[in-house]
Amino acid sequence: MKQLLVGLAFVGIIGSLGSALFFMMRGDKPGPGNDDPRRANRMFKALALRVGLSVLLFICILIAWKLGYIQPTGLPASP
Numbered sequence: 001m002k003q004l005l006v007g008l009a010f011v012g013i014i015g016s017l018g019s020a021l022f023f024m025m026r027g028d029k030p031g032p033g034n035d036d037p038r039r040a041n042r043m044f045k046a047l048a049l050r051v052g053l054s055v056l057l058f059i060c061i062l063i064a065w066k067l068g069y070i071q072p073t074g075l076p077a078s079p
Contacts, residue, residue: 010056013050020046 023043064070 005060006057009053009060013053013057016050018045018075020050 020043023039023046061070065072
Protein backbone atom coordinates (compact mmCIF):
# COMPACT_ATOMS: atom_id res chain seq x y z
CA MET A 1 0.00 0.00 0.00
CA LYS A 2 2.85 2.40 0.86
CA GLN A 3 4.59 1.76 -2.43
CA LEU A 4 1.36 2.44 -4.31
CA LEU A 5 0.85 5.83 -2.67
CA VAL A 6 4.44 6.91 -3.27
CA GLY A 7 4.24 5.67 -6.85
CA LEU A 8 1.02 7.58 -7.47
CA ALA A 9 2.58 10.72 -6.01
CA PHE A 10 5.58 10.40 -8.34
CA VAL A 11 3.30 9.82 -11.32
CA GLY A 12 1.34 12.95 -10.36
CA ILE A 13 4.51 14.99 -10.07
CA ILE A 14 5.83 13.81 -13.44
CA GLY A 15 2.40 14.32 -15.02
CA SER A 16 2.11 17.91 -13.82
CA LEU A 17 5.66 18.62 -14.97
CA GLY A 18 4.80 17.22 -18.40
CA SER A 19 1.64 19.31 -18.48
CA ALA A 20 3.63 22.46 -17.71
CA LEU A 21 6.09 21.57 -20.46
CA PHE A 22 3.21 21.05 -22.89
CA PHE A 23 1.70 24.46 -22.11
CA MET A 24 5.11 26.10 -22.29
CA MET A 25 6.02 24.61 -25.68
CA ARG A 26 2.60 24.99 -27.27
CA GLY A 27 2.17 28.11 -29.34
CA ASP A 28 0.88 29.14 -32.72
CA LYS A 29 3.63 31.47 -33.88
CA PRO A 30 7.00 31.98 -32.26
CA GLY A 31 8.21 35.50 -31.76
CA PRO A 32 7.58 38.61 -29.73
CA GLY A 33 4.05 39.86 -29.25
CA ASN A 34 2.53 36.38 -29.13
CA ASP A 35 2.32 35.97 -25.36
CA ASP A 36 -0.95 34.29 -24.47
CA PRO A 37 -1.82 35.00 -20.82
CA ARG A 38 -4.04 31.90 -20.65
CA ARG A 39 -1.13 29.69 -21.67
CA ALA A 40 1.13 31.28 -19.09
CA ASN A 41 -1.59 30.88 -16.45
CA ARG A 42 -1.99 27.17 -17.25
CA MET A 43 1.75 26.63 -17.13
CA PHE A 44 1.95 28.44 -13.78
CA LYS A 45 -0.86 26.30 -12.34
CA ALA A 46 0.77 23.09 -13.55
CA LEU A 47 4.13 24.04 -12.04
CA ALA A 48 2.47 25.11 -8.80
CA LEU A 49 0.69 21.75 -8.67
CA ARG A 50 4.01 19.96 -9.15
CA VAL A 51 5.63 21.90 -6.32
CA GLY A 52 2.63 21.25 -4.09
CA LEU A 53 2.70 17.52 -4.82
CA SER A 54 6.44 17.37 -4.15
CA VAL A 55 6.04 19.10 -0.79
CA LEU A 56 3.09 16.86 0.10
CA LEU A 57 5.10 13.74 -0.76
CA PHE A 58 8.02 14.94 1.38
CA ILE A 59 5.72 15.65 4.32
CA CYS A 60 4.06 12.24 3.96
CA ILE A 61 7.46 10.54 3.99
CA LEU A 62 8.43 12.44 7.15
CA ILE A 63 5.15 11.51 8.85
CA ALA A 64 5.53 7.85 7.85
CA TRP A 65 9.05 7.84 9.31
CA LYS A 66 7.88 9.51 12.53
CA LEU A 67 5.02 7.00 12.94
CA GLY A 68 7.38 4.08 12.33
CA TYR A 69 5.92 2.92 9.02
CA ILE A 70 9.29 3.25 7.29
CA GLN A 71 12.78 2.91 8.73
CA PRO A 72 16.02 4.38 7.42
CA THR A 73 18.51 1.64 6.66
CA GLY A 74 21.57 3.61 5.64
CA LEU A 75 24.51 2.16 3.79
CA PRO A 76 26.21 -0.91 5.18
CA ALA A 77 29.68 -0.26 6.52
CA SER A 78 32.45 -2.03 4.65
CA PRO A 79 35.04 -3.89 6.79
